[in-house]
Amino acid sequence: MPTEHSHGHPTDPDIDAHALSEGQILEMALRELLIEKGVVTQPELNEQMNRTASQSASFGASVIARAWKDEEFKRILLNNPKAAITDLGYDVSQMPDLVIVENKSQIHNVVVCTLCSCYPRYMLGPPPEWYRSAAYRARIVRDPREVLLEFGLKLPPDIKIRVYDSTADLRYMVMPLCPQGAESMPIDKLAALVTRDSMIGVGTPRLL
Amino acid sequence: MTEVQEFQIGQMVNVKSVCTNKHHRVPFYLKGKIGKVTEYLGLVENPESAAYSKYNLDVYPLYRVCFKQTSLWGGEQNGEIYADLAGKWLFEVEV
Numbered sequence: 001m002p003t004e005h006s007h008g009h010p011t012d013p014d015i016d017a018h019a020l021s022e023g024q025i026l027e028m029a030l031r032e033l034l035i036e037k038g039v040v041t042q043p044e045l046n047e048q049m050n051r052t053a054s055q056s057a058s059f060g061a062s063v064i065a066r067a068w069k070d071e072e073f074k075r076i077l078l079n080n081p082k083a084a085i086t087d088l089g090y091d092v093s094q095m096p097d098l099v100i101v102e103n104k105s106q107i108h109n110v111v112v113c114t115l116c117s118c119y120p121r122y123m124l125g126p127p128p129e130w131y132r133s134a135a136y137r138a139r140i141v142r143d144p145r146e147v148l149l150e151f152g153l154k155l156p157p158d159i160k161i162r163v164y165d166s167t168a169d170l171r172y173m174v175m176p177l178c179p180q181g182a183e184s185m186p187i188d189k190l191a192a193l194v195t196r197d198s199m200i201g202v203g204t205p206r207l208l
Numbered sequence: 209m210t211e212v213q214e215f216q217i218g219q220m221v222n223v224k225s226v227c228t229n230k231h232h233r234v235p236f237y238l239k240g241k242i243g244k245v246t247e248y249l250g251l252v253e254n255p256e257s258a259a260y261s262k263y264n265l266d267v268y269p270l271y272r273v274c275f276k277q278t279s280l281w282g283g284e285q286n287g288e289i290y291a292d293l294a295g296k297w298l299f300e301v302e303v
Contacts (some may be wrong), residue, residue, distance in 0.1 A: 114235045141237065141289055142281060161287035167233045168270055168292035169252045 052121075057196035060123035060173060063088070064199065065190035068178040078102055078175070095122045101164060102175040103201075108159050109174045110148065110201030112140045113166040120171035124196055131200065141165060151202040174201040182207055213269050214295050219245045221273060221298040231259030234297050238289075242301055243275040249292060269295040 020028075034040050063085060067074035077084035081098040092098075098120055101109040113119065117132040130136050140147045144161045148154075155161065164172045176198040182190060182205075197203030215221055225240035233255050249270040257265040273293050277285040 114237070115233060141235075143285075144277075144287055145285065157286075161285075163287065163289045165235060165289060165291040167235060168249075168255075168294070170249065170292055 055121055056125035057199065058191070060120070060199050061191040061194035062187070063123070064175055064194045065187045067175060068183070068190055069187055092122060096120070096171050097169060098123065099170050099172050100175050101162070101172060103177045105177070106159055107162060108155055108201065109162045109164060110140060110144060111164050111166065111172045111174060112137055114138070114141055115167055118166040118171055120173050123173055124199055128196070148202060151197065153203055173199045176205050179205050179207050213248050215245045215271055215298060215300070217245055217247065220301050221245055222301045223293065224297050224299065230256045232256055232297070234293060235291065237280065238275065238291055238293070241275055241280055243273040245271050246274045246290070247272040254294070271295060271298065273298070
């Protein structure tokens with residue numbers, strides 16, 4: 001066996017092998033102060049971080065699928081989304097107000113926040129990177145049909161596109177159309193068809 | 209500041225073409241453009257104060273306004289853009 005190691009091994013730096021940014025230092029200082037002064041406790045912070053990390057689009061999908069199966073629920077959901085979701089047993093009282101816009105055979109809805117990146121996280125989980133990009137935010141209001149085409153969604157020219165720009169206090173999401181032939185499927189199978197993108201409006205649910 | 213609904217559903221409004229360095233929530237591409245009020249959304253906190261942690265100082269009426277793609281960009285797209293805008297950023301136009 002050779003006594004000397006004759007070649008080098010490149011190593012990637014660890015993800016935290018860099019100097020802390022000013023923002024990170026500020027966050028740590030503020031967090032430690034809040035805990036020291038008893039404003040929040042570490043377990044409360046952990047619980048909130050877990051709650052945020054576990055949010056996903058599957059919740060929104062289950063709500064949409066239920067609406068497809070239950071006309072009365074759908075009526076309430078479109079009229080007052082938070083009340084309908086509360087009726088399902090979820091506490092959304094601290095969440096921003098929500099508007100659900102329903103796709104029709106001749107109207108396709110799509111959501112953006114051109115000013116920042118407002119997004120109904122409690123329904124859809126964390127937003128995708130592209131949703132926050134300047135390119136999406138600028139182009140979807142300027143040329144929605146072309147942008148949707150780039151997402152792989154080719155809409156017939158007679159379908160009107162409505163872009164909802166979440167400029168203020170309300171969060172928006174889309175209720176896509178139930179794919180033809182899927183109406184009789186059970187809720188859990190339907191929910192699997194409802195993608196995050198279909199609830200932003202850059203996709204549509206398709207039969208698997 | 210007006211604290212009641214001042215525009216009616218169906219009314220045509222113009223978005224003020226004003227620049228400010230305050231935290232306001234009016235996209236530049238809508239400034240100076242004409243749209244139709246489609247819904248009254250109630251009173252909300254004014255972000256021009258709330259952004260500086262001054263809460264409950266003033267509220268303003270919020271409206272959903274519909275703009276035709278063609279009125280914003282020209283061309284022939286048959287689409288529409290909806291945005292929620294504060295009454296203080298709108299004024300009535302004759303059509």
